Amino acid sequence: MKTRAYTQTGRAESAAATRQRIVAAAIAALGESPEVTLADVAARAEVSVQTVLRRFGTRAALIAEAATALAAEREVxxxxxxxxxxxxYGQYEQRGDANLRLLAGEDADPHVRRLMDHGRARHRDWVERAFAPALGAHPAEEREALLDLLVVATDVYTWKLLRRDRGLSxxxxxxxxxxxxxRILR
Structure with a gap:
């Protein structure tokens, strides 16, 4: 007797959609407060806390997944x-104020501190990748300093200074x- 190949594409698509909804809910919740609980995320995603735990295991793993999703948004x-x-700046327009709120709360919550430390490292990595050809045109001994300057130029606090404090378009x-x-890369 032959067995028929059976794929559960509908179930897999539903599971992927649920995972995306949970990550989106985590991003939205973190944008409002660093004090996010799994119950907050579950309610926003319209799933149970148990579903969140089955998909991610821990709050830290969920936050890491949210950070990965955010990083993917700005890849070029x-x-x-x-x-x-x-x-x-597209990402900062959507989430810059939320990032600033998280940064303001990082000293009060070790989970948020780890998230922000991870975010700073990811930002530096992103800057290094995005500007790699221009950085590569400079002598090796200058690259680290140039990378530092590019990180400052592209930091969320620079966005805040220009958009919020100065009111520029x-x-x-x-x-x-x-x-x-x-000017940095000249």
Missing amino acids: PPGDPARAIRAL RRRAESRVEQLVD
Whole structure:
């Protein structure tokens, strides 16, 4: 007797959609407060806490997955600084204020501190990848300093200074950062 190949594509698609909903709920909840619980995330995602635990295991694993999803939003091919800045500022426009709230609370919550430390490391890695061709054109002994300057130029606090404190339009803020990046990489 032959057995028929059976794939559970519907179930797999549903599980993937549930996972995405949970991650989106975690991102949204973290944007409002660093004091997020699994119950908060589950309620937003319209699933049980047990479902969140089955998918992610721990709050820390869920937060790490949320950070990975956020990092993927701004990935761009290396070598196009203007495009990299537009992608980054697109994310800051959506989540910059939430990032600032998390940064303000990192000293009070060790989980948030780890998340922010992880975010800083990811940002530095992203900057290094996004600007790799231009960095590679400089002598090795200069690259670390240039990378530090690029990290500062593209940091969320720079966005805050230009957009929130100075009140510049998004386009004008992006232009200022493009000019800064250009001067750093000369």
